[in-house]
Amino acid sequence: MRRGTMEPEDVLPNANEPKGDAQAPDDVFLQKLKEIRLTEVEAALQASQEWAQATLNSIGDAVVTTDLACRITYLNSVAEKLTGWSRTDAMGRPLTEVLILVNGQTQQTAVNPALRAMEENRTVGLAIDSVLIRKDGSPLEIEDSAAPIHDRDGVIRGAVIVFHDACQSPIQSSKLAYQAQHDALTGLPNRILLAERLSRAIGLAKRHQHKVALIYLDLDDFKPINDSLGHSVGDSLLQAVASRLSECVRDTDTVCRQGGDEFVVLLSEIEKPQDAAGIAEKILTALATPYQIDTHELRITTSIGISLYPDHGINAPMLLNNADTAMYHAKENGCNHYQLFRTDMVTQREQRHHIEFQLRQALKDNALFLNFQPRIDIATGLMCSAEALVRWRNPLLGLVQPSAFLPVAEARGLIGPIGHWVLVEVCRQLQAWREEGMAIVPIAVNMSAMELRDKSLPARIAHILSKTGLDAHFLELEMTESSLVYHEDDVSIATLAALSRLGIRIAIDDFGTGTTSLKRLKCVPLDTLNIAPCFVHDMLDSQENAGFIEALIHFGQNLSLRVIAKGVETQAQLDRLAMLGCDGAQGFLLGKPLSAQDFTTLLGSGKPLGPHS
Known part of the structure; x- marks a missing residue:
C-alpha cells in the first residue's frame, strides 16, 4: 500500500477475512463517502431548482404548472401577480379554481388549456379573447399557450401554461390604438383621427398657400328606416353609405363617421371652392342610388354643408361648426342638396x-x-x-x-x-x-x-x-x-x-x-x-x-x-x-x-x- 493516498481497493472488504457482527472501519468510511456524495447531489439539485426558479421569476410571462389531475404544482411570481393567488395558497388546488378563464365576448367558461394540451399531447394556444378572472373577481385579458410536460421516458406528467397581460403586447397595443381612432361599425376614421388629420391639413395649407375643405353630411330620414326596419338593416345601410363615400374621394382625403348618421369628408388640398362643390355633387348622386339591403330596396338622400380653410375658419373647431351650420341650412331648405357656408347662416341658426x-x-x-x-x-x-x-x-x-x-x-x-x-x-x-x-x-x-x-x-x-x-x-x-x-x-x-x-x-x-x-x-x-x-x-x-x-x-x-x-x-x-x-x-x-x-x-x-x- 502506498502511503499518503487511498485507493478504492483499500476500502473494499477482503473476501478472505472473517466476517463478524461489528462493522469494519472500512465499511464506516464507505458509508460516510456515500453520504457526502448524496449531500453534494442534493445541494446541486437545490442549486439547480433555485436557478430554475430564479429564471422563471425573472421572465415577463406568467408560468403555471399542473400534475396529471390538473392540480397546481407551481406558480412563478408573475403568475402570482396576474392571478392574485400566492404560491402557497394555490399549491394543490384545481387549476380551474386558480386560473378561471372565460370568453371575453360571450362570458362563457373557456376550455381548460392544460387539459387540452395533455389530451392532445401538443402545445395549444389560448382561445381568442380569453379573459382571466382574478382572485378578487376583476377581469384581465390574457394570451399565449399551454403545453404538456414529459419525463425522460416521454411519459406525460403534467402541463405548463405560459401567459401574459394581452394589453401589454405590441399587437394588442396596435389594436387598441386602431380601435381608439376608428369607427367600429364602418371601419372609417372617427372624430379623434379626423381632428388630427384636419389640424395637420390646416398646417400644410398655411405653409403651401392652398385651401382645405370640410364636407359635413347628414342622411335624410335615416331614423325612420332604422326604427322601422331594425338596427341590423340600419347598420348595413350605414356601412354601404361609408363604402360609397370612400369611392367618391381621393386616397389622400379622409372620410370620417362623426357619429349616428353623420359623416365628414376632409379634402386635404383643393385650389378653389368649386373643387369641393364638385365632390359634393358626386356624393349626392352616389348616395341617392337605391340600396339593396337584405330584401329591402332603400332610397336615402343626404344634406351637405361645406366650409373652407381659411375662408370660413382658421382652426378645426371653427371649420367643423361652420360646415355643420351649412348642413342644417341645406336640410331645412329641402334636403338632398349642398350649401357652402355663409356668415349670415350663423344668425339664422341662432334664430x-x-x-x-x-x-x-x-x-x-x-x-x-x-x-x-x-x-x-x-x-x-x-x-x-x-x-x-x-x-x-x-x-x-x-x-x-x-x-x-x-x-x-x-x-x-x-x-x-x-x-x-x-x-x-x-x-x-x-x-x-x-x-x-x-x-x-x-x-x-x-x-x-x-x-x-x-x-x-x-x-x-x-x-x-x-x-x-x-x-x-x-x-x-x-x-x-x-x-x-x-x-x-x-x-x-x-x-x-x-x-x-x-x-x-x-x-x-x-x-x-x-x-x-x-x-x-x-x-x-x-x-x-x-x-x-x-x-x-x-x-x-x-x-x-x-x-x-x-x-x-x-x-x-x-x-x-x-x-x-x-x-x-x-x-x-x-x-x-x-x-x-x-x-x-x-x-x-x-x-x-x-x-x-x-x-x-x-x-x-x-x-x-x-x-x-
Whole structure:
C-alpha cells in the first residue's frame, strides 16, 4: 500500500477475512463517502431548482404548472401577480379554481388549456379573447399557450401554461390604438383621427398657400328606416353609405363617421371652392342610388354643408361648426342638396335655436292652436270635410308661420310631440262639436314620414278615439308621396293598414309631385287623393295642363278614390274642375283657414260654400 493516498481497493472488504457482527472501519468510511456524495447531489439539485426558479421569476410571462389531475404544482411570481393567488395558497388546488378563464365576448367558461394540451399531447394556444378572472373577481385579458410536460421516458406528467397581460403586447397595443381612432361599425376614421388629420391639413395649407375643405353630411330620414326596419338593416345601410363615400374621394382625403348618421369628408388640398362643390355633387348622386339591403330596396338622400380653410375658419373647431351650420341650412331648405357656408347662416341658426327653445316651451304651456280650412263637394257646394292646420302664436314674435317652425320641429325631433298634440286636439274638438249637436265633417291631419313609421301609432290613435269617444271615420290622415318611398314591406304600410282597419280614412296629399310607383301606391289602403296646388294653378294656362289634371282625376276615380283639388283660388279654376268631374275642392276661394270659433259658426250654418251659395 502506498502511503499518503487511498485507493478504492483499500476500502473494499477482503473476501478472505472473517466476517463478524461489528462493522469494519472500512465499511464506516464507505458509508460516510456515500453520504457526502448524496449531500453534494442534493445541494446541486437545490442549486439547480433555485436557478430554475430564479429564471422563471425573472421572465415577463406568467408560468403555471399542473400534475396529471390538473392540480397546481407551481406558480412563478408573475403568475402570482396576474392571478392574485400566492404560491402557497394555490399549491394543490384545481387549476380551474386558480386560473378561471372565460370568453371575453360571450362570458362563457373557456376550455381548460392544460387539459387540452395533455389530451392532445401538443402545445395549444389560448382561445381568442380569453379573459382571466382574478382572485378578487376583476377581469384581465390574457394570451399565449399551454403545453404538456414529459419525463425522460416521454411519459406525460403534467402541463405548463405560459401567459401574459394581452394589453401589454405590441399587437394588442396596435389594436387598441386602431380601435381608439376608428369607427367600429364602418371601419372609417372617427372624430379623434379626423381632428388630427384636419389640424395637420390646416398646417400644410398655411405653409403651401392652398385651401382645405370640410364636407359635413347628414342622411335624410335615416331614423325612420332604422326604427322601422331594425338596427341590423340600419347598420348595413350605414356601412354601404361609408363604402360609397370612400369611392367618391381621393386616397389622400379622409372620410370620417362623426357619429349616428353623420359623416365628414376632409379634402386635404383643393385650389378653389368649386373643387369641393364638385365632390359634393358626386356624393349626392352616389348616395341617392337605391340600396339593396337584405330584401329591402332603400332610397336615402343626404344634406351637405361645406366650409373652407381659411375662408370660413382658421382652426378645426371653427371649420367643423361652420360646415355643420351649412348642413342644417341645406336640410331645412329641402334636403338632398349642398350649401357652402355663409356668415349670415350663423344668425339664422341662432334664430332656429331660439325657435326650438320657445317651441319646446309652447308644447309645455299648451300654446299651440288649430285652424280649420273647409273643403267642399263641388257638385253641391256643401262642406264635405276640412283640414286641420297647426298654428303658433309666440308672445314675443307674434303669429309664427308654419313654414318657419315646422322645419325646425322636424330637424329637432319635435314633430312627433306636435303631431300627437294635433291628433288629440282634433279628436277632442270634433267630439265636443258633436256633443253640442253640430253636424260634424271628417277632419284631415297631416302625418310626417317619421310618425308613419312609429309602430305604436295605431294603438295610440285607438286610445285617443276611445278616450274622446269619437267615431274613427271622422278622422282622416294625410301623407305625402315622399313618406312612401321605401320598400313595400316597411312599417309605414303595416301602420296604414292597421289604421284603415280601425275605420280611419287615409289620403295621399299633393299627389303628382312625388316619385311613388304605381306598384307602391297599390299597397296603400287609400280613400282620398289630393291633387297638389301647383297643378291647379297651371291648369288654365294650356290644354296640356288641363289634360294632366283630367288624367289625375280619372286615375283617382278609377281606383274608387275621392279626388280633392287643393289650392283653388279662382272661380275659373273651380268651374273647370267641375267640368272635369272632380269630387271636391279646397282653397282661398272657398274659405281661408278659420279659428275653432269661426269654424263652429260655419258648421252650424249649413250653407253652401261653392257656386251654389
